[in-house]
Structures are given as C-alpha cells and as structure tokens.
C-alpha cells in the first residue's frame with residue numbers, strides 16, 4: 001500500500017491532492033444547506049475525493065466512471081451515506097437496538113446493512129453514532145445507544161465489526177465512521193448543535209469510551225462533531241483530532257468533518273474567514289471536508305507558506321489509504337455490481353432477522369394481571385394516530401427506506417389474526433397533536449398524517465369502535481420525526497390530543513394496551529398510573545408491525561431492557577443512573593430538607609436503567625463471590641455468580657447485569673456503573689448460573705489529573721479499597737457483596 005501510494009502521490013499536483021480532501025453532497029438527501037456546483041466537472045478536474053448520499057449501483061458506477069476514465073489520474077471516489085439503522089431492510093433505531101443488549105443481533109444488523117448498502121454502490125457509512133447522552137430533550141438520543149459508556153462501547157465494537165467484517169475489501173462490507181467525535185451527546189439543555197461542557201475527568205469517564213472502543217475495533221474513519229471540546233470546535237481541535245485520537249489512541253484512518261463543520265469555525269467565532277478555518281482544521285488533523293469545500297481552496301495558502309504542505313500530504317495519504325483498503329484501486333467498480341441488488345435487497349432472510357431483532361428491542365414496561373399476551377379471539381379495537389401510518393414505522397434516520405414495502409401496525413395485526421376468529425376494528429381517534437403547525441414540524445419528509453376531520457368527530461368514532469371491543473390497543477406516542485437531528489423538545493409527555501383520547505378510552509373500563517412509539521425517553525407518569533399494559537415499541541424499522549404483533553400475541557416473549565432510564569419530569573434532565581457520589585445523598589429520592597432532592601417531585605426515575613419485563617418471571621439467587629479479596633497484581637481475578645431461574649410458565653430471556661460501585665477513590669465515582677451483562681434464555685423451570693470474572697481492569701476508571709497545569713490525559717487506573725459488586729435485573733434492584741482490592 002505504501003509503495004503504491006508513494007508512487008501515486010509523486011504524480012499528483014497540489015490541487016489534485018486537495019481534491020482528495022473534498023466531499024460534496026449529491027442526491028436529494030441533505031442535512032444542511034445544499035450547494036450548486038457542477039460535480040461532474042469537478043470530478044473530471046480531480047477536485048472531488050468522494051460523494052455522499054447518492055444511491056444505486058448503476059448511478060454510482062456512472063459517476064465512478066467519470067472519475068476513473070475522465071480525470072487525469074483516474075483516482076476512484078469514495079461513496080458514503082448515512083446508513084444508520086439498516087438500509088432498505090430497516091432495523092430498529094439505534095436507541096431501540098441497544099435495548100436488545102444482544103451484541104450478536106446488533107453486529108448482524110450492521111452486517112446486513114452493509115450487504116444491502118454495498119449492493120447499491122455505497123462503501124462508507126456514517127455510523128456508528130456512539131454519543132452517550134443523559135438528556136431526553138436531545139432529539140438525537142434516538143441515534144445512539146443510550147446513557148451508558150460501557151454498554152455503548154460493546155455496541156460500538158459490534159457495529160464496527162458488523163459493517164467492516166474481517167476484510168474491508170470484501171464487496172459486501174463497508175467502512176465505518178465513528179461519530180460525532182466528541183461529546184456531542186452532552187449538548188447543553190439538550191438543544192441541537194449546542195455547546196458541551198464536560199471537563200476532562202467526566203469526558204473520559206462518561207463519554208469517550210465508546211469512541212475509543214470503536215477505534216480499537218478498527219473503525220476506518222471518524223467524523224468530527226459540530227460542537228466545541230474544551231472551548232475549541234472539534235473540527236479544528238488539534239488536541240482532540242491529533243494528540244488524543246492519533247497519538248494516544250493510535251487511530252490510523254481518516255477524519256471527516258460533519259456537514260459544513262469546517263466553515264462553522266467562523267460561526268463559532270474562532271476564525272475570521274473560511275480560509276483561516278481550513279488551515280486550522282487541516283493542521284488540527286482533519287482529512288476530509290464535508291460540503292464546505294474549504295480544504296479544496298488551500299493551494300494558494302500552501303504556496304505562500306500560510307499552510308504547511310506536509311499537512312496536505314498527510315491528509316491526502318490517509319484518503320488514498322482508505323480507498324486502497326476498500327479495494328478501490330484494484331477495482332473501482334467493486335461496489336457497483338448491479339446484479340447483487342436483486343439477490344439481497346429486502347430478501348426474506350434479512351427481513352426475518354429484522355423482525356426478530358425489532359421484537360428483541362421492544363421493552364415491556366408494565367403488564368398488570370398478565371393482560372399480555374393477548375389471545376387471538378373476540379373483538380380488538382386498534383386506536384391511535386400511529387396505528388395506520390406506513391412512513392412512521394421505520395424511524396428517524398432511515399435514508400434508504402422504502403415505506404411502501406413496509407406494513408402499518410394495522411396490517412401487521414390483521415395478518416397476525418388471519419385464521420383466527422378475532423375481529424380487528426380500527427379508528428384513528430385523534431391527530432398527533434392539536435396544533436397543525438406543530439404536527440407539520442413533527443411529520444416532515446413524507447411522514448404527514450394530518451386528518452382534516454374535527455377532533456370531536458375523530459374521538460366520537462374511536463369511542464364508538466372502542467365500546468364494541470373486548471380489548472383496546474392504543475398506538476400512540478411520537479411520530480418518527482419527533483426525534484432525530486434537529487428535533488430537540490422540552491415537552492416529552494404524550495402529545496395533547498393523544499393524551500386526551502387515552503383519558504377518554506380509559507374511562508370505558510376496558511383492558512387497554514398502550515403500544516408506545518418514541519425515539520427518546522419520554523415521561524409516562526399518567527400512562528403508568530392508568531393503563532394496565534405498556535409496551536415501549538420505539539421505532540422498530542421496516543418490520544415494526546409484525547414485531548409488535550409477535551409480542552402482543554405472545555409469539556415472542558419480550559426481552560428488551562431500557563438503556564436510558566425514563567424520567568418522571570423533563571426537569572430532571574440531565575439525568576443518568578450513573579449518579580456520582582455526592583454529599584447529602586437522599587437514597588429514597590423524596591424531599592428531605594438539606595439533602596440532594598427536589599421539593600416537588602421524587603428524584604428517582606419512573607423506570608430505571610436496565611429495566612424490562614417478560615411474560616415469564618425470573619428469580620435471582622443471592623450472589624456469591626469466589627473471594628472477597630482481589631490482589632491488584634496482574635492476572636488476578638475473582639468471580640461473581642448468581643443462579644437465575646425461570647419461575648414462570650414459558651421460555652424467556654433475561655438480561656443479567658453486573659454493576660460496580662467504588663467506595664473510595666481519588667476521583668468521585670458513581671454509586672453504580674455497569675461493567676458486565678449476559679443475556680440468558682431459560683425454559684420454564686430452568687436455572688442457570690451466570691458468572692462474571694472481575695479483574696483489576698474491569699474495576700478501573702480514568703483517574704483525575706491532579707496537576708491541572710500538566711498537559712496530560714486521564715489514564716485508566718485502579719486504586720486499592722472497597723468496591724461494591726452488584727448483580728441484578730436492572731440498576732435499581734441489585735444484590736450486593738463487598739470486594740476489597742489490595
């Protein structure tokens with residue numbers, strides 16, 4: 001590779017090298033301002049390194065042909081896309097996917113996404129998004145794996161392995177891009193594109209681990225975040241992109257900016273011109289410039305010495321290396337095989353996997369008197385604005401989705417009931433919300449579902465239908481565009497029109513199941529108090545409808561567990577189960593003067609991190625530790641075990657969780673932090689011992705830097721002392737033993 005690239009670079013002009021750093025957007029999908037340019041002519045002139053959001057092996061082949069046959073050096077282009085949770089076979093939104101706690105399933109979802117996307121010409125995806133988030137107001141919490149850095153790290157690895165496989169040049173794998181580096185999930189007040197403030201201690205202990213895990217797993221590229229890190233925009237932050245990423249972590253791929261992230265250095269007020277921004281970003285370690293076309297115009301600055309040529313060479317080399325690793329120099333049309341599409345796209349095997357994984361991601365929050373699963377008999381009323389909408393099922397960031405091929409929930413339930421004598425009735429019952437303008441914002445990009453009937457007429461129809469039913473299924477919550485990019489919200493309760501409808505339905509006194517759709521943690525106080533069964537369905541992708549039916553009728557036993565705790569009030573944010581030890585803790589969470597609490601609400605979550613019910617029940621034996629002492633010397637470990645028994649009457653899967661709580665350390669540690677988990681499937685009556693091996697590495701943390709003047713990075717450390725070892729079915733209900741680290 002090095003020889004090949006040396007030779008190629010020796011033939012390149014400065015302008016051609018800068019051209020490799022340029023990533024314009026094409027196609028109809030833009031997530032910022034679109035720009036007019038003659039892309040084909042730019043490609044001929046060697047002014048383009050890659051394109052994104054162009055779809056179709058045929059179309060991509062044609063554009064690649066221009067690069068290969070009509071540009072002077074014939075360097076192939078990279079073709080990228082936001083393949084976030086599947087391609088045409090759409091998987092659950094990442095937040096939902098994380099609730100499966102199933103690393104094999106997550107890896108498989110990425111593998112299938114790669115198989116489909118590469119059959120459509122794409123060789124580079126802007127995923128995984130690994131931003132840890134503690135704030136449900138942020139719309140993009142839907143795109144990440146929740147609030148926990150340990151679980152987020154395991155998922156980041158699984159995604160990278162799934163996309164890239166064992167061989168990046170395989171025509172069915174694509175390059176991953178870890179984003180948004182770094183800390184984007186910490187945006188202040190949950191407001192999109194806002195600033196972030198974690199100090200180095202919290203940065204490393206709460207946010208950085210998943211990025212590092214993805215890089216250690218071999219991710220080929222990294223996307224710089226829009227936000228600042230320690231006061232400097234990430235895109236132009238040399239400490240972040242070079243000192244930490246490359247020198248400390250050993251990353252050897254390339255860094256791309258986010259959409260116009262380079263020129264936004266001017267908006268941040270750290271540069272006076274785009275050229276100044278381009279120089280700062282290049283020298284900081286940015287290799288490819290998405291949409292700004294700022295690096296492209298640096299030739300003059302290099303010639304007159306304002307910008308060092310070595311940085312251009314370095315970035316160009318990294319771009320060529322990526323193309324080499326993808327096998328594009330061997331065969332520029334490697335991902336343009338137009339015959340593959342018909343074999344893989346939405347093939348029955350992939351859709352079956354997506355259906356299974358969607359069901360695994362849904363979380364049963366409540367199930368009084370075993371209302372669920374429902375029997376396929378009698379009259380079932382399906383009511384709510386999300387019951388019969390096709391485009392809302394796939395979720396927020398499914399760029400390649402083809403909703404006409406997916407079922408509505410109504411169709412999924414109807415199909416599931418075929419052959420039974422149950423009758424399914426349907427009424428929409430309400431709009432998404434009363435305010436039409438607010439609904440328009442919540443249903444952009446083809447998700448419109450507004451009904452022109454009056455609110456009263458819709459409700460009357462729903463009540464008439466509901467009165468005829470033995471059981472009501474209420475399909476309510478958020479539309480898919482209520483989360484995702486630029487969808488921050490301060491009201492995360494059930495939208496008004498749907499809440500009022502649900503209140504009326506509960507007055508009928510019939511059993512009600514709420515199938516709740518959401519792309520974020522929401523506040524479900526009223527629902528928890530008044531509705532006997534609640535299934536958090538999130539957005540399950542193309543197979544949502546069948547997956548919900550599988551759970552409601554008991555063909556699948558729910559096993560999803562929350563990866564964000566659900567709050568009681570939006571005012572609790574930022575909010576995480578990883579509460580740091582603090583003075584004046586009030587463990588009960590209620591008001592007590594001069595303790596850490598709220599005067600008007602419990603400070604506890606409504607549903608804790610890790611929580612999820614099943615149609616069966618699991619019992620945990622007390623935990624045993626193989627020893628209550630752990631020597632710190634290398635290689636020593638102890639085991640923590642519990643026996644889990646399925647005490648119910650059907651097969652089920654439990655997620656057994658291991659938490660630690662370091663009682664005394666130099667840096668303040670959380671009371672509980674996840675450090676292990678295992679999914680166990682048990683037949684009715686079956687028991688299994690689950691054992692976690694605990695060594696010094698597992699108990700460590702990034703110790704604080706005591707000399708603030710030292711230009712140092714926190715290091716993974718373990719200090720002697722007492723550590724609580726917790727095992728349980730969620731973060732709130734654990735059994736604890738003390739371990740002394742010596």
Ligand code: NOJ
Nearest residue numbers: 031082126179258259485
């Ligand atoms: C902006 C988003 O922040 C990023 O996640 C995405 O990959 C790019 N737009 C490209 O669409």
